[in-house]
Amino acid sequence: MERYLLDHIDEIAKVLTLEQGKPLCEARIEIAGAARYFEYYGNQAETVEGRSIPLGKGYFEFTTYEPFGVSAQIIPWNFPVEMTARSLSAALATGNACVIKTAELTPLGNAWFAHAANAVGLPKGAINILCGLGVTRARPYRLTRS
Template identity: 45%
Template sequence: MSQQHLGYSRNYIDGNWCDADDGARIRVDDPATGDLISEVARAREADVDRAVLAARRAFDARTLVDMKPSERGRILHRIADFLSAEAADIARIVCLDTGKAISIAADEVQTAIRYLRYYAGLADSIEGKSIPRGSGFANFTVRSPYGVSAQVVPWNFPLELTARSLACAIATGNTVVIKSPELAPLSGMVIARACESAEVPAGCVNVVTGYGHDAGSSLVAHPGVDHIVFTGSLPTGRAVLQQAA
């Protein structure tokens, strides 16, 4: 595959593309050659804080909660439509970013699309229960979203795992802050572009890239976070648990 620089990507916060608060960047190298292929904004605590506050404002405003579930499903379909239309280019980005074979990268794009469409179909099928309590009583349950979902994504299948956790959260009315892996951050930027194209309301999906020891730690320990999605090693999982507690 020919070498090409993929440009510089900013964090996506509150519907806007933002440089890091201190202007820092992370170098993204092709793992096959070690050559520079991109740079991304390096999020630290201040950037994470802005992303979480944006997600909190969107959740407190009930932007997704009050939306018809079928419309949340249509949003996810539009994100999937973007990935489908750009599938070949996205597969190339995944290939360069992670070092996996182009055929496996192409499969990952299709898996991400399937996750998005699956949860799009599920969005208006989530129901509560009616519980018999005898004459004169009415007892029922209503499912409620957690709130702000912090999602820390691993480097090995970054596109499909981002799509899976994002889709589930949006379908159920949660807002999201995604921390893309510093070793393979470009899939997160693809998802952000897809959300922008799909006209996801500002603040409902935020994507930042940074190192685990500062951006990741700041995110999982943030008091504005209600829910954490994490995939990674046992030691890192223990650290996430301690920081969240």
């Protein structure tokens, strides 16, 4: 995903600038920072370790590596791409699927993560992006008698 972000930095930067008014040079810095998170956690993925605590003679101990499952991130509006990359890269590196709730003011920048996921061959459902205002509560309907 790192390479995808850097290869499309000009396109993504324009979207961030149009979407939130961020200067183009700052948008490029944000995208480059986001790419660094994928580089860092991608390198860390091979060093994830665990250890088994010896239980004594006659016991068999082992460590099982498995993801937690689904990681959810709620992303603020001010640095949408970099903040998403920070949590998404760590979650993917440890084998977790991700649900990203974008800020309602800046959903378009995060759409590039969906494009990147397809381009790099992540399985469907590995990254899920939710846009919008979120759940609204409906007022309960009350019956009145006259």
